[in-house]
Amino acid sequence: MTGASVSNPRVKGQAGFVLHHRPYSESSLLVDIFSRGHGRLAVIAKGARARKSRVRGTLRPFALITLGWSGKGEVKTLTQCESTGPGLNLSRRGLFCGYYLNELLLKFLHRFDAHETLFDHYYDCLLQLADGVDHEIALRVFEKKLLDETGYGLQLERDQKNGAAIQSERLYRYLSGVGAVPSDADGNEGVSIHGASLIALRTEMGFDGRVRRELKSLNRAIFRVLLEGRAFTSRAVYSRLYPAQSESNAPVGHSTEGAA
Template identity: 40%
Template sequence: MATGKSGGRRHAHRVTGESAYVLHRYDWSESSLILDLFTRHHGRVAVVAKGAKRPYSQLRPVLLPFQRLVVAYSSRDEEGAEVHTLKTADWAGGAPMLGGAALLTGFYLNELLMKLLARSDPHPTLFDHYAATLPVLTAGDDAGVQAALRAFELVLLRDMGVLPELGVDTVTLQAVREEGRYALHAEAGVVEVATGEGGLRGAWLREAERALEASAQPEGLAGLQQVCRQALSDLKPALRGLLHYHLGTPVLRTRQLLMELQQS
C-alpha cells in the first residue's frame, strides 16, 4: 500500500506491507546496502538499507535472496524517485534457502528480471509465478527444473508483451497446423519451417497457448510446466533466441557460470 503526505516542497511517498524478494544487493557504504527488490505491486524498486551490514542489525539476517519478505520503504521525493529508503523488512515464511545448483538457477531468474523489467513497472502475475517457481528448483528432478525454467521464461515474455500468440501463424494469421513445425522469431513471430529444420510442433504450440492463458492464475502454472516438459529439447533453443534478442546479449552471467561449472 502506498501513501503520500505533503510537507513543504517535498512529497513523502511511503509503501507499507509490500511483498518482495531481494534480486541483488550492492555495498553502499561500510554499514549499508542498496537492494534491488522485486515487489508484487510496484515491480522492481531500488532501496537503501541503512546499517544493514552492522553485526547486530535486525535487517542483516533477513535481506537474503529467494526469501519472501514483507517490506516498508519511503522516499522524500515524488513517487517516481529512483532510490527509496528501506524502513522495515520481515521474513514472510515459505521455502528454505536455495543451495547448490538450485542457487545458480535462482540467480538466473533474478538476472532475467533485473535485465528485462523496467523499474516501477508492476507485474503481479509474474511475481506470483516467480514465488511458485522457486520451490520447484529444489525438487532434484532435472526435467522438472528445466520445465519450470521454460514455463517462467514464457510467462515473463508474455507479461512483457513480446511473446507472439503461439497458436497462430503470424504470417498467415491462421491457426498453426497441428502436423506443422514452427520457429519463434523475435520480429517475425510464429513462422512455419520446412520439414527437417526442427522447430516446435503445431499441436504443441496450440496446447502451450492454452496453458499460458490458464497460467494467468497461479494454480495454472503447474499445467504450463507439464506442457513445457513435453518439448524441452526444442523449446530451450527457441526461447533462448527470443531472450537474447530482448536482452541484447548472447550470454547471461549466470548461464556462463553454469556452463563453466559443467565443463570443469
C-alpha cells in the same frame, strides 16, 4: 504507476523478494527488490552490513519478506524488513535456476512498474524449484509468462503467414516479433521448431526431449534479440559455486544442456 511510486514518500507492508544486493558505503547495502505492489525498485539498507544489524540475515534472495521504504527519489531508503518465515531451500541446480530468474527480472523489468501477476508466477516458480519439480519445465513456463507480462508474448496458437492453427507434426520457423511461419515459407530466418513444441509451451504439457531442446533454442534466440545480445551472468555465478558442474548446467544463451 511509475510517477505515483516515485513520488510516494512512504510505503510499508509490501511483500517482496531480494533480487540482488551490493555494498553501499562502509555499513550499508544497495538492494534491488521485487515487490508485489510496486514492482522492481532499489533501496538503501542503512547499517545492513554491520555485524549486529537486525536485517542483515533477512535481506537474502529466495525468501519472502515484508518491506517498507521512504523517499521521493529513484532510490528509496529501507524502513521495514521483516521475515515471513524461513527462506526456500534450493538444491544446487535449483539455486542456479533461482539466480537465473532474478537476472531475468533485473533485465526485463522497469523500476516502479507493478507486475502483481508476474510476482505470483515468480513465487510459484521458486516453490516448484524448492519442491523438486522438473526445473527445466518450470523455467520454460516462467519465461513464457515473463514475456507475456512484459508485452513480448509469444504467438503460440496460429501460423502468422496464413492464420491456420499450429499443427503438432508440422515444422515451422519462429521469427522474433512475428511468430511462427511454415518452414517452407520464403526466407530462412528464425528458429526451426515443430508445432508440437509450440503447443507444449502454450498448454504447459507434453515436454518431451525434443520439445525441451527446441524451446530452449527458441527462448535463447528471443532473449538475444530483446536484450540486444547482452549476456547473462548467472552462469558465472554458478561456475563459482559449483565449477565441476557449470558446463552442463549453463543458462539460456550459453549452453544447449542443463535446465536453464
